[in-house]
Amino acid sequence: MVLAAALLMSNLIPDVSEDRLRATLSHLATYPTRNTNTEYCTQSAEWIASEFRKIPGMQVELMKYPVKKGRRIVADKEVVQVVATLPGSSQKRVLMGGHFDTINLGGDPMTVKAPGINDDGSGVAATLECARVMAQGSWKNTLVFVAFSGEEQGLFGSTALAARAIAEKWEIEGLLNNDTVGASQAGKLRDKKRVRLFSEDSEKHNSREMARWIEYICRGKVKGFAPWLVYRKDRFQRGGDHTPFNNAGFNAVRFVEAVEALDRQHTEKDTLDSIDFSYLANVCRMNLVALQGMANAGSAPTSVSYDPKQAHSTIVRWKGAPGATYIVYWRSSSSAVWEGSLKVAGANEATIKNVNKDDHVFAVGAVGGVPVSVD
Ligand SMILES: [Zn+2]
Numbered sequence: 001m002v003l004a005a006a007l008l009m010s011n012l013i014p015d016v017s018e019d020r021l022r023a024t025l026s027h028l029a030t031y032p033t034r035n036t037n038t039e040y041c042t043q044s045a046e047w048i049a050s051e052f053r054k055i056p057g058m059q060v061e062l063m064k065y066p067v068k069k070g071r072r073i074v075a076d077k078e079v080v081q082v083v084a085t086l087p088g089s090s091q092k093r094v095l096m097g098g099h100f101d102t103i104n105l106g107g108d109p110m111t112v113k114a115p116g117i118n119d120d121g122s123g124v125a126a127t128l129e130c131a132r133v134m135a136q137g138s139w140k141n142t143l144v145f146v147a148f149s150g151e152e153q154g155l156f157g158s159t160a161l162a163a164r165a166i167a168e169k170w171e172i173e174g175l176l177n178n179d180t181v182g183a184s185q186a187g188k189l190r191d192k193k194r195v196r197l198f199s200e201d202s203e204k205h206n207s208r209e210m211a212r213w214i215e216y217i218c219r220g221k222v223k224g225f226a227p228w229l230v231y232r233k234d235r236f237q238r239g240g241d242h243t244p245f246n247n248a249g250f251n252a253v254r255f256v257e258a259v260e261a262l263d264r265q266h267t268e269k270d271t272l273d274s275i276d277f278s279y280l281a282n283v284c285r286m287n288l289v290a291l292q293g294m295a296n297a298g299s300a301p302t303s304v305s306y307d308p309k310q311a312h313s314t315i316v317r318w319k320g321a322p323g324a325t326y327i328v329y330w331r332s333s334s335s336a337v338w339e340g341s342l343k344v345a346g347a348n349e350a351t352i353k354n355v356n357k358d359d360h361v362f363a364v365g366a367v368g369g370v371p372v373s374v375d
Contacts, residue, residue, distance in 0.1 A: 029115055035110070
């Protein structure tokens with residue numbers, strides 16, 4: 001069974017509810033399509049917004065943006081998506097989202113059925129559920145929960161929000177994009193134990209370190225379930241709503257189920273019966289571990305460096321907020337994941353005994369924050 005208690009790291013908040021996940025997806029299944037070109041897109045956005053409005057403290061916005069006639073847009077149009085904000089005491093933002101729009105590539109977008117229950121009703125249900133859970137704690141940073149539209153036409157909603165984040169100078173710790181996270185089976189292939197976590201490596205942002213950190217803090221939190229790190233920006237020749245944020249220089253990663261039901265995707269067969277609610281609940285728990293960390297993250301360290309002297313032990317130094325606690329992480333240079341860490345309170349240097357900088361990689365992060373590698 002799931003160790004719900006293990007999730008309660010910093011605040012006493014409850015576990016996720018499979019019943020509520022099922023209720024969200026059962027409602028989304030009542031729309032014949034949520035294609036961005038149709039009125040059902042607006043109707044479902046309004047319903048999602050009404051669900052966010054039921055959460056105490058949540059500030060809910062139907063964000064409008066224009067799209068132009070093009071490859072998958074039948075006419076110029078103003079589109080809506082949902083941005084729900086839970087204000088913290090800090091301006092720093094932590095984002096989670098999924099896209100509520102759907103597509104069926106097999107017919108007229110205005111009339112063909114496109115239930116999109118897994119792609120990406122599952123990510124929207126997860127986002128709404130994590131918002132309900134997080135709203136029951138109190139957090140330093142501001143949490144932003146997004147139901148994107150226009151994803152299937154070319155990531156239009158996430159592109160509009162990333163541009164707004166730049167224009168409004170948002171400080172973003174990271175975005176957790178959940179897209180197609182509800183099924184554990186495709187034909188005879190099954191994987192109930194992992195959710196893939198895609199991350200880009202870049203000079204512009206720190207998304208790979210965000211993914212590596214999520215894997216590390218999720219260890220042991222949910223018995224028999226873990227993120228599976230994929231060191232790519234997305235699946236082969238495919239993309240998602242994290243990418244415009246990456247392009248804008250923000251940390252952003254994508255969760256996607258381990259085995260995708262490719263024969264159901266973008267067809268009228270993407271229906272409720274494909275969803276494994278215990279799997280989807282575990283994906284929510286991984287998001288919650290990351291959200292709870294980032295929701296209280298302090299300032300990232302700067303000027304992270306080694307003491308240059310040759311030695312078997314490694315001295316790491318950084319600049320940080322006075323009196324704050326930081327965490328030093330290390331791994332063998334050939335390991336893709338962190339192998340050890342040390343919490344350091346009220347100091348700006350640490351000695352890691354018998355771990356040599358010649359053959360290890362080090363990073364330093366605020367508690368709950370995305371670590372910064374030593375240059
Ligand atoms: Zn999708």
